[in-house]
Amino acid sequence: MTTMCALVHWTTTEAAMIEFNVAMEAKTVTQKVFLLKKALGSTFLDPNLQMEREQVRKYLDLVERQTQIEAADSQDKSKLFTDYPKNASLIGQPAIHTLYYSCLYHHDDPTTSQASPQAIKDLCHLNDKQLTWMSIQTLVKQNRWLDIEKALCPRSLLPNLGKTSGYLKANVVPMIHLLRLLHLDNAQPPKDLVCRLCELFPM
Numbered sequence: 175m176t177t178m179c180a181l182v183h184w185t186t187t188e189a190a191m192i193e194f195n196v197a198m199e200a201k202t203v204t205q206k207v208f209l210l211k212k213a214l215g216s217t218f219l220d221p222n223l224q225m226e227r228e229q230v231r232k233y234l235d236l237v238e239r240q241t242q243i244e245a246a247d248s249q250d251k252s253k254l255f256t257d258y259p260k261n262a263s264l265i266g267q268p269a270i271h272t273l274y275y276s277c278l279y280h281h282d283d284p285t286t287s288q289a290s291p292q293a294i295k296d297l298c299h300l301n302d303k304q305l306t307w308m309s310i311q312t313l314v315k316q317n318r319w320l321d322i323e324k325a326l327c328p329r330s331l332l333p334n335l336g337k338t339s340g341y342l343k344a345n346v347v348p349m350i351h352l353l354r355l356l357h358l359d360n361a362q363p364p365k366d367l368v369c370r371l372c373e374l375f376p377m
Contacts (some may be wrong), residue, residue, distance in 0.1 A: 190213065197210045198207035203237065203364070207234065214231060230301075240265045254279060270300070277311070277312040309321075309325050314355055
């Protein structure tokens with residue numbers, strides 16, 4: 175009996191993996207989404223595949239969100255997309271890349287927007303540090319220094335932004351990473367910002 179149950183489980187697992195692989199090889203996004211949903215409603219219903227089912231569901235949610243954002247952004251003629259043209263489709267990209275994309279092109283979107291960084295963070299179950307670091311990378315790219323300070327500054331000190339020294343939160347993003355980023359991007363931040371960074375991370 176035990177052997178028979180193990181055989182049935184292996185057969186179901188194998189069938190689920192075959193369905194998933196077929197979906198991943200689909201030629202169009204529409205077909206991929208359809209096949210993933212079909213797999214979730216059939217072989218992945220096996221109780222023994224609960225963890226795998228959850229992973230497939232999360233991937234499906236991400237692809238559907240990417241598809242929505244891609245469709246909307248393809249109609250966007252704003253200066254941001256001209257200054258920083260896309261070099262690849264968003265659809266099918268990893269979660270962290272999707273967050274970077276969102277921070278670059280949708281940093282100022284309201285949190286209720288499905289394309290906003292906060293919405294992507296929540297969808298992909300990423301953490302605050304990942305969101306902050308992705309935001310800072312894209313803000314450096316755009317030379318948005320005030321917004322970088324806001325991202326690093328404790329909220330209680332925001333009213334005194336620019337008047338308080340040594341307030342940047344080194345525990346949010348390692349300062350060595352930030353300084354390296356500034357160097358690699360050939361960025362030219364305000365001198366007072368550099369001084370505050372150096373106070374937190376003595377060279």
